[in-house]
Amino acid sequence: xxxxxxxxxxxxxxxxxxxxxxxxxxxxxxxxxxxxxxxxxxxxxxxxxxxxxxxxxxxxxxxxxxxxxxxxxxxxxxxxxxxxxxxxxxxxxxxxxxxxxxxxxxxxxxxxxxxxxxxxxxxxxxxxxxxxxxxxxxxxxxxxxxxxxxxxxxxxxxxxxxxxxxxxxxxxxxxxxxxxxxxxxxxxxxxxxxxxxxx
Amino acid sequence: xxxxxxxxxxxxxxxxxxxxxxxxxxxxxxxxxxxxxxxxxxxxxxxxxxxxxxxxxxxxxxxxxxxxxxxxxxxxxxxxxxxxxxxxxxxxxxxxxxxxxxxxxxxxxxxxxxxxxxxxxxxxxxxxxxxxxxxxxxxxxxxxxxxxxxxxxxxxxxxxxxxxxxxxxxxxxxxxxxxxxxxxxxxxxxxxxxxxxxx
Numbered sequence: 001x002x003x004x005x006x007x008x009x010x011x012x013x014x015x016x017x018x019x020x021x022x023x024x025x026x027x028x029x030x031x032x033x034x035x036x037x038x039x040x041x042x043x044x045x046x047x048x049x050x051x052x053x054x055x056x057x058x059x060x061x062x063x064x065x066x067x068x069x070x071x072x073x074x075x076x077x078x079x080x081x082x083x084x085x086x087x088x089x090x091x092x093x094x095x096x097x098x099x100x101x102x103x104x105x106x107x108x109x110x111x112x113x114x115x116x117x118x119x120x121x122x123x124x125x126x127x128x129x130x131x132x133x134x135x136x137x138x139x140x141x142x143x144x145x146x147x148x149x150x151x152x153x154x155x156x157x158x159x160x161x162x163x164x165x166x167x168x169x170x171x172x173x174x175x176x177x178x179x180x181x182x183x184x185x186x187x188x189x190x191x192x193x194x195x196x197x198x199x
Numbered sequence: 200x201x202x203x204x205x206x207x208x209x210x211x212x213x214x215x216x217x218x219x220x221x222x223x224x225x226x227x228x229x230x231x232x233x234x235x236x237x238x239x240x241x242x243x244x245x246x247x248x249x250x251x252x253x254x255x256x257x258x259x260x261x262x263x264x265x266x267x268x269x270x271x272x273x274x275x276x277x278x279x280x281x282x283x284x285x286x287x288x289x290x291x292x293x294x295x296x297x298x299x300x301x302x303x304x305x306x307x308x309x310x311x312x313x314x315x316x317x318x319x320x321x322x323x324x325x326x327x328x329x330x331x332x333x334x335x336x337x338x339x340x341x342x343x344x345x346x347x348x349x350x351x352x353x354x355x356x357x358x359x360x361x362x363x364x365x366x367x368x369x370x371x372x373x374x375x376x377x378x379x380x381x382x383x384x385x386x387x388x389x390x391x392x393x394x395x396x397x398x
Contacts, residue, residue, distance in 0.1 A: 014221045
C-alpha cells in the first residue's frame with residue numbers, strides 16, 4: 001500500500017520492489033495472495049483515506065492478513081513553495097493508519113521512503129523517514145530503513161537520475177527489494193513487533 | 200479489474216495475464232501506469248460495488264484512462280445448491296458498470312471468463328460468457344472471447360487441473376495473455392468501440 005514506487009512505475013517488468021518481494025515469498029513456499037495498492041502521486045493523506053476500504057475488500061476475516069506500507073516521497077514534494085504534506089501531518093496519518101490496522105488485527109510492516117535525484121527533496125525525505133520511524137517505534141511496528149543504503153547505491157541513484165528523477169528501472173527495484181527480503185521473509189514466517197529493526 | 204484470475208493467483212512470477220499485457224504494452228512503447236485490481240472470490244456484485252471508487256483513485260482527470268474487466272467465474276460457482284450470482288444479475292452488473300464507465304469517459308475492454316477443471320461449472324461459465332458478450336455488444340464495448348480457445352488449450356486445461364482447479368501457473372497465464380495481446384495493443388493504440396470482436 002503506497003505510492004508510485006510501490007506500484008513499480010518505471011519497471012518494464014511490471015513488478016517493482018513489491019512484486020519482487022511477492023515472488024520471493026512464493027518461491028520460499030509462502031501461500032501468498034499478493035495485492036499491489038500503490039497509486040501515483042498519492043500522499044499519506046490520500047493513502048490514509050483509502051487504505052482501509054481497499055484492504056478490507058482483499059483481507060476477509062479468517063485469513064492471515066498483512067499490510068506493508070511505503071509512502072512519504074510525495075508528502076515531501078515541494079509544490080507552490082511548500083511541501084504537499086507537512087511532516088507532522090504525515091506522522092499523524094501514519095499513526096492513525098497503524099492504530100486502525102491494530103484494531104483490525106492486521107500485522108503491518110513499514111518501509112522508509114527512498115531517495116530521489118533531487119537533493120533538496122531527498123533531504124526532506126530523509127528527515128520525514130526519521131519521523132515515520134519514530135511513529136513506528138512508538139507503535140511497536142517494524143520499520144525497514146532503506147533510505148541510507150539506497151542513497152549510497154550507485155545503481156539506485158544512477159537509475160532514478162536516468163529515469164524521471166524518482167523511479168528506477170528493474171535493476172533499481174531489485175536493489176530496493178534485496179534490502180527488504182531478509183526482514184520480509186522473517187516477518188512472514190513470524191509476525192508481530194519483535195522483528196529486529198535494522199538501522 | 201476483476202477476480203483472482205485477474206490478480207494472477209497461482210503464478211509464481213506474480214504477473215498473471217494482466218501483468219503480461221502490461222509488460223507487452225510498455226515494451227511496445229505505451230507509457231502505461233498499470234494497476235491490477237483483481238480480488239479473490241469476488242463476483243460481479245462485489246466488483247460492481249467497488250470498481251468505480253478504486254478506479255477513481257487511480258485515474259485522475261486529464262489522463263488517458265482505460266479499464267479492462269474480467270469476471271464471471273465466481274458468479275457461476277455453485278454454493279449451497281445454487282450459483283453465487285444468477286446470470287441475469289451478472290448481466291445487470293456488467294451493464295451498470297459499462298454505463299458508469301461511459302459516463303466517466305473511461306474506455307473499457309471486457310475479457311470473457313475462462314474455463315476451469317470442473318466441467319459443470321465450466322458449462323455455466325460458457326453460458327454466462329455468451330450473456331456478457333451480448334451486454335458488451337449492446338453497449339458497443341469490445342469483448343474478447345477467450346473461453347473457446349482456452350478450453351481447447353492443452354496447456355490451460357492441464358495447468359488449471361494440476362493447480363487448484365481454477366488457476367494455472369505462469370505458462371497458462373502466458374497463453375491467456377497471448378490470446379488478448381493483439382486486441383490489447385490495437386485498443387491501446389486506437390480506443391473506442393470499433394475494435395473488431397473476435398468470435
